[in-house]
Amino acid sequence: MSTKMGVKSDAMVSGDHFGETDSDTADQLLTSLGYKPELLRTRSTFQVAFMSFVLASVPYGLATTLYYPLVCGGPVDIIWGWVAVSLIIVCVAASLGEITSVYPTAGGVYYQAFMLAPMSYRRLAAWVCGWLYVVGNITITLSVNFATALFLVASVNVFQAAAGEDVLAGSAYQVFLIFLGVTLICNLTFAIFWTFVGIIAILITVLVVARHGRNNASYVFGHFEVNSGWRPGWSFFVGLLHAAYATSSTGMILSMCEEVRAPATQVPKAMVLTILFNLAAGLVTLIPLVFVIDDIQYLISLAQPVPAIIKSAVGSSGGAFWPAHPSTRARSHLRYWLHHRYITLHLWFLPRRRHSRMVIQIALGLIYFGSSAAFNAFSGVGVIALTAAYSAPIFVSMLEGRKTVTTGSFYLGKLGWFCNIVSVSWTLLVIPLFSMPTTVPVVDPSLVNYAPVVFVGFTLISLGWYLAWGRKHYIGPPT
Incomplete structure (x- = not known):
């Protein structure tokens, strides 16, 4: 059944099936896969890639989690960790692209895992993949909004009181109220360009002013400093949570399959193109910040070091107020994290409306009152769950010898095997890696990583x- 559909998809996306348009053939293919076309197919490959790039808001994701590579390896972990993870995610995107060229539906990895798995365990494969995808998006969305709240607290505290005390104490109730406001805003506004223009302006200012001077290139690209307590090699890997978190929205692009004219070819190309956009945007964000870092020991004492880096570089509290807006990153998850039309698990907690999803986020946010450490685990869980969900159809495809993907229009041949192996290996590393505490020895309950729990x-x-x-x-x- 899978092979037949793969052949059909390859023929239909050619755009000349009985003289019909790409949109017509894509709709016919979607119908053959079991779904009724409901969206207009108006987006081009570049539009999909650019929209995914903007919604991922990589500069924001990297800024709010800079603590991890800063404490685990310093500049080397920040710069080269980002490059390494981005190249791995290119392999994940290429692997999913192969499968998507055969099954181009907005159901994404959930649908793909079901179709690729043998009949005897296809229901279980789809169930597990669907759960991983939903849980990953719930926890990532939650962590994005809470990270924004903590980031805003740090940004406000660059304006210190006369006695040198923080303006906001950052108590649990203050953080939760800010989180509540952020969650509401993410459901109401969309400030993409304001965010990116502000970020670019600040980074240029940081490099130009650099009140304490600039580090040399050998420091920026070669200085390795471990403050985590882990052995150097393992410490570097633990710090990769920073980059993995910023690239966690990779599979969300699949949700646009019903909005493009020729999804079997456009979406796979857009997935790879988006990661390359993200890689460049990440370097543009990180390199200026590392050039002006002047006191790592002080920065790792802060939960959110970026506002302090900017303040030190520009010498002004006002200039250090980062204008990042959470709706750019969070809204991507809010839009695509649950397609109940596809992930029909019939679970009691799956919401059908946007407002219901918002209520779930707020309810989970109450955990912060019990333990900030328990809440911090959500970012790790989100990365683990989404990474595993993305690799599920890839792994199943490998088990069948990649027979089905050979019928797709984005078949990569032997390179596909390489990308598949890298993708699955990355998942096997991520699960134990992001279950580890960031620093050791763990002498305080707040330092415990509750992600595995x-x-x-x-x-x-x-x-x-x-x-x-x-x-x-x-x-x-x-089907």
Whole structure:
């Protein structure tokens, strides 16, 4: 069945099937895959790539998590960690692109895992993949909004009181109220260009003013300084959470399959192109900041070091107020994190409306009152779950010898095997890696990484619900 559909998709996306347009053939293909076309196909490859790039808001994601590579390896971890992870994600994007050229639906990895898996366990494969995708997006969206709240607290505190005290104490109730405001704003506004123009302006100012001078190139690209307590090699890897978090929206591009004219060819190309855009944007953000870092020991004592870096460089509290807007990154997840039309798991907690999803985020945010460390685990869990969800159809495709992807219009041949192996290996590394505490020894409960506890908890809920209900009633997506 999979092979037949793959052949059909390859022929139909050629654009000359009975003289019909790309949009017509794409709609026919979608119908053959079990879905009714409902969206207008108006986007080009570049539009999809640019929109995905903007929604991912990589500069913002890197700014709010700079603490991790700063404490785990310094400049080398910040710059080369970002480059390394970006190249790995290119392999993930290329691997998913191959599969998407065969199954170009907005159901993405959930639908692909179901179609590629053997009949005997395809329902379980789709169930697990769907759970990973939903949980990953819930936790990532939550962490984005809370990171924004913490970042705003740090930005406000560049304006210190007369006695040198912070303007905001950053108590639990203050952070939660700011988080509440951020969550509401993310559902109401969309300030993409304001965010990016502001970021570029600040980074140029940082390099030009550089009140304490600039570090030399050998420091920026070659200085390695471990302050995490881990051995140097492992410490470098632990710091990669920074880059992995910023690239966690990679698979969201698949949700645009029904908005482009020839999704079997356009979406795979757009996925790879987006990662290259992200790589460049990340370097443009990180390199200026590393050039003006002047006191790593002080910066790692802060949860959000970027406002302090900018203030030190420009010598002005007002100039250090970062204008990043969370809606750019969070809204991508809010829009694509759950397509109930596709992920029909019939789980009790799956919301059907945007406002319901917002209520879930706010409810989960209450965890911060109990333990900030437990909440911080959500960023790690989000990365682990999404990375695993992205690799699920890739792994299943490898098990079948990549037979189905050979029928697609984005088949990469032997290079595809390489990309698949890198993608799955990255997932196997991510699961234990981001379950580790950032620093050791762990002498305080606030330093504990609760990511494995949260991840195992969601896994048990998923398996329990499958055994209790899904095994008899869940039938998977339409085919």
